[in-house]
Amino acid sequence: MPELPETQTIAAQLNKNLKGKKIAQVQISKDYKALPSTEIFIKVAAGKKILSVKRVAKNILLELESGNYILFHLAMTGRLLLWNDKIGNEKWVKVILHFDDGVKLTFSDMRVFGKAAVLSPKQVGELKARYGPEPLDKNTTSQQLFENLKAKRTNIKNALLDQEVISGIGNIYATDALFLAKINPLTKTNEIPLESTAQLLDAIRSVLEESIKLGGSTLSDKMYVDPMGKEGKYQEHFKIYSKDICPVCGGKVSFIKISGRGTYFCPNCQPSISK
DSSP states (O other): OOOHHHHHHHHHHHHHHHTTOBEEEEEEOTTOOOBSOHHHHHHHHTTOBEEEEEEETTEEEEEETTSOEEEEEOTTTEEEEEESSSOOSOOSEEEEEEETTSOEEEEEESSSOSEEEEEOHHHHHHHHHTSOOOTTOTTOOHHHHHHHHHTOOSBHHHHHHOTTTSSSOOHHHHHHHHHHTTOOTTOBGGGOOHHHHHHHHHHHHHHHHHHHHTTOOOOTTOOOOOTTSOOOOGGGGOSSTTOSBOTTTOOBOEEEEETTEEEEEOTTTSOOOOO
8 A cells, every 4th residue: 555655756746747737628437436426526627727736644635726626545556647648558547637738647446445536625624634743744743753652552553554643654664664763563552652752753754755765665566656657666675574584683574463464573673562
């Protein structure tokens, strides 16, 4: 599933390529329901100019000149691709935005877990309110993260995936950040001191910023590519995710499932906290 670095990469490229362009036509597959309805989606989007493209957590928002927004959430198998001419052999295309200069944006979703919707400014405000602090926002503090963690009665790995605790983080980057911070993923949130929370926030920012520079992560299924069809390269720089041997101590990496999510950690570098 695309996480913060992947959605940030997509949003930045779409902003660069679509800002100022007008949507000339909207096509929606007959077997797909855009929200709140296909008819309303087309009415709100068609004929409107794109003012900007931005990211909110794992959502991509196209700001329209009318003040409304087009939202795309990629979920597990969604893709957004730009085409300068004819659309290639891309499969599972659900929505096509045709721009007045011939450029096309396709939204594909193999398993239909994603979302294409039009939102009012009020709905965008409500969307933002559902998420916790942005990890890359300089105003987000370790104290804020510490308090959000304390409010949860779960392990730290689950907490980092909770979008109300901190936004945009998924399985890969939670796993790598915990490794860098030397925190065992099963550690209870009420056992993590403020100092360790500060180290964790630094680690989160480190892996996210590195991944953004590398264009995100493309796994073996090749589902994630940027809007130009280019694969990310962070998978070549995983810290502990998908590894068998710890790159720090050389010990065997442990693999467990936490709430169904595959989790890698080093028992030596990330020891359990005992009380």
